[in-house]
Amino acid sequence: MSVDPASKHASAAPASSEPDKWRVGSALVARRRFMDRLATVLSLCATSVALVALVSILLTLLVRGAAGLSLVTFTHSTASPGLNGGLANAIVGSLIQTAIAIAIGAPLGMLCGIFLANYGRGWVASTTRFVSDMLLSAPSILIGLFIYQIVVAPTGQFSGLAGGLALAILALPIVVRTTEDMLALVPTALVEAGIALGARKWRVIVFICLRAARTGVITGILLAVARVTGETAPLLFTSLGNQEWSVNPAHPMASLPVTIYQYAGSAYEDWVQLAWTGALLVTLGVLAINIIVRVGFDRKGA
Amino acid sequence: MDVTSGPAGSPTTHNARSEAGARRGLDGDAVFRVLVTGAGVTVLALLGAIILVMLFGGVQAFSTFGPAFLVSNVWNPVTHHYGALAPVFGTLVTSVIGLLIAVPLAFGAAFWLTQLAPARVSAIIGMAVQLLAAVPSIIFGMWGFFVVRPLMAHYVQPNLRHTIGHVPVLGALVQGAPFGTGLMTGGIILAVMVMPFVTAVMRDVFSSIPPVLKESAFGLGATRWEVMRQVILPWSRRAVVGAVVLGMGRAMGETMAVTFVIGNANRIGWSLFAPGNTIASLIALEFPESAAGSLKLSSLMALGAILMALSFLALCASRLMLGVSSRQARR
Numbered sequence: 001m002s003v004d005p006a007s008k009h010a011s012a013a014p015a016s017s018e019p020d021k022w023r024v025g026s027a028l029v030a031r032r033r034f035m036d037r038l039a040t041v042l043s044l045c046a047t048s049v050a051l052v053a054l055v056s057i058l059l060t061l062l063v064r065g066a067a068g069l070s071l072v073t074f075t076h077s078t079a080s081p082g083l084n085g086g087l088a089n090a091i092v093g094s095l096i097q098t099a100i101a102i103a104i105g106a107p108l109g110m111l112c113g114i115f116l117a118n119y120g121r122g123w124v125a126s127t128t129r130f131v132s133d134m135l136l137s138a139p140s141i142l143i144g145l146f147i148y149q150i151v152v153a154p155t156g157q158f159s160g161l162a163g164g165l166a167l168a169i170l171a172l173p174i175v176v177r178t179t180e181d182m183l184a185l186v187p188t189a190l191v192e193a194g195i196a197l198g199a200r201k202w203r204v205i206v207f208i209c210l211r212a213a214r215t216g217v218i219t220g221i222l223l224a225v226a227r228v229t230g231e232t233a234p235l236l237f238t239s240l241g242n243q244e245w246s247v248n249p250a251h252p253m254a255s256l257p258v259t260i261y262q263y264a265g266s267a268y269e270d271w272v273q274l275a276w277t278g279a280l281l282v283t284l285g286v287l288a289i290n291i292i293v294r295v296g297f298d299r300k301g302a
Numbered sequence: 303m304d305v306t307s308g309p310a311g312s313p314t315t316h317n318a319r320s321e322a323g324a325r326r327g328l329d330g331d332a333v334f335r336v337l338v339t340g341a342g343v344t345v346l347a348l349l350g351a352i353i354l355v356m357l358f359g360g361v362q363a364f365s366t367f368g369p370a371f372l373v374s375n376v377w378n379p380v381t382h383h384y385g386a387l388a389p390v391f392g393t394l395v396t397s398v399i400g401l402l403i404a405v406p407l408a409f410g411a412a413f414w415l416t417q418l419a420p421a422r423v424s425a426i427i428g429m430a431v432q433l434l435a436a437v438p439s440i441i442f443g444m445w446g447f448f449v450v451r452p453l454m455a456h457y458v459q460p461n462l463r464h465t466i467g468h469v470p471v472l473g474a475l476v477q478g479a480p481f482g483t484g485l486m487t488g489g490i491i492l493a494v495m496v497m498p499f500v501t502a503v504m505r506d507v508f509s510s511i512p513p514v515l516k517e518s519a520f521g522l523g524a525t526r527w528e529v530m531r532q533v534i535l536p537w538s539r540r541a542v543v544g545a546v547v548l549g550m551g552r553a554m555g556e557t558m559a560v561t562f563v564i565g566n567a568n569r570i571g572w573s574l575f576a577p578g579n580t581i582a583s584l585i586a587l588e589f590p591e592s593a594a595g596s597l598k599l600s601s602l603m604a605l606g607a608i609l610m611a612l613s614f615l616a617l618c619a620s621r622l623m624l625g626v627s628s629r630q631a632r633r
Contacts, residue, residue: 032525039527040418046410047427050501053494054434057445063450098309111341119338131349137548137617138352139555141582142606145589149359149603152531153594169348176345181473202334230438233557233582237569255439261558264444275444283441290436294429 065280068273077245081268093254102165105171113179136173144234160253163239171224176221182213226289232257359603377568384601388568392578397553399489404497412504435498443562445490455482474572483565486574496549503545507538544623551616557582581609
């Protein structure tokens with residue numbers, strides 16, 4: 001009798017005194033128990049499919065990627081096949097573009113989140129909220145096309161800055177959403193205390209509400225970093241990628257995801273190896289941020 | 303701590319204290335209001351600009367081909383004939399395959415995580431599922447190309463052709479050389495990618511049901527599956543549909559993962575194992591080879607506009623479905 005606690009309650013008490021009298025339709029009971037077991041097993045299978053996929057991805061990355069991991073990976077730029085290149089330019093390029101994206105996306109996103117939480121009324125706020133969600137789920141390749149049309153095409157130059165801008169658009173809605181949600185959780189009493197002390201509205205918001213919601217907002221920013229670091233599609237037409245060492249945001253800039261994309265399909269073994277190593281680095285970085293956020297910040301805002 | 307000294311803090315921050323700063327404090331409020339409203343409007347304008355850029359970029363293609371652009375399945379850079387049908391077809395087919403696989407899995411996983419698993423196990427496994435959602439899409443692409451594609455080419459497709467290849471209707475679905483690339487592989491990769499998203503939404507929905515409803519069902523002697531089937535599911539049906547549509551939006555816009563395994567062929571056919579294309583993968587693959595101002599580029603932009611419209615529709619639909627519950631959550 002291990003069907004489930006509830007049905008046991010319903011039938012077990014009388015059943016213990018007179019087992020058979022109270023058992024109605026044992027075929028029905030068997031069928032119900034079977035359905036419950038079946039659903040349990042199937043749902044367990046479904047869950048394990050996700051786990052198997054995750055483990056398979058991580059194992060593949062570790063097995064193929066770790067082989068190419070060495071000091072050269074971090075000290076040398078990508079080079080022609082056979083020249084023992086590394087990923088230094090791609091790693092630095094990714095860091096720079098992510099930094100640009102966060103430097104633009106995070107403040108703008110926080111301001112917009114504040115607007116939605118504290119100022120937004122009526123249709124403007126609801127439209128903005130909807131638009132922000134729209135941006136959140138907009139295909140990232142279209143963001144790349146957009147930046148190409150308004151930045152790259154007019155200036156005639158692929159650039160790391162354009163890549164950073166494209167990533168900023170992707171980071172923006174994540175920050176907007178978490179900021180708004182976290183501000184909404186700030187206790188009213190805290191706000192009222194600030195107002196009662198005679199503080200101006202903006203000071204209450206910045207120094208009391210934002211401060212109270214700090215953890216959540218930082219979570220949002222970190223999640224945005226994680227999301228943006230792995231993005232490839234928006235960079236294809238904006239920062240393009242660069243074989244050489246380049247830290248000038250006005251020029252084409254390498255990035256890990258784009259390098260992976262270009263090298264994974266190549267015919268040269270050492271390039272494919274570099275792609276796997278890069279993939280391992282990106283994934284470990286992104287997953288590490290996610291784990292830190294979810295464990296460290298107790299799943300707030302996630 | 304850039305949060306506290308924040309974006310608005312810099313101009314008037316610390317001096318604007320007490321009575322001397324009262325007037326400037328008032329200014330601070332006005333400035334701050336303008337600042338945050340400006341940020342909100344910027345976000346609005348951003349989406350508007352994206353849509354306009356896509357439409358203007360696509361104007362050349364729309365005006366050259368007219369409505370035929372939407373129903374033509376030609377994509378010929380040599381004769382400068384472009385049509386949107388094949389990539390739209392591929393986008394919809396891969397997304398639907400992905401959802402057909404992902405939704406039952408996501409439902410099962412959400413059921414297990416919210417109703418069956420012990421809380422501690424649920425927290426850990428739930429986090430692992432969420433980590434799967436965080437894996438960058440290009441990694442899924444590589445994994446698909448190097449792990450899933452050989453499996454499809456060596457085992458799945460040959461076996462399927464053997465078993466159902468001669469059945470009249472089903473047989474048409476499995477025809478073609480076993481390359482391992484194609485709509486089916488794309489759909490499977492999408493399923494793995496979308497499943498965690500759908501699981502996450504369903505999990506939230508299932509765990510937000512008032513405990514009284516569940517408890518009364520258990521009190522009547524229902525099994526856990528019966529509670530799921532006859533209490534939780536009816537109560538959250540709209541939200542579940544919303545979650546599915548949200549997943550559809552994700553799947554349609556996915557680029558890199560699909561690009562690796564789709565096979566890049568502009569065709570419409572019955573076979574799920576034939577190479578195909580999606581809007582996003584076509585843009586990713588063809589864009590580098592299109593000159594600025596060319597008709598091809600314009601056609602790609604027009605495809606982008608169509609994709610934008612599709613994902614917009616998906617979001618609107620899911621908003622309508624999820625609407626009530628998510629609005630409550632936000633308040």
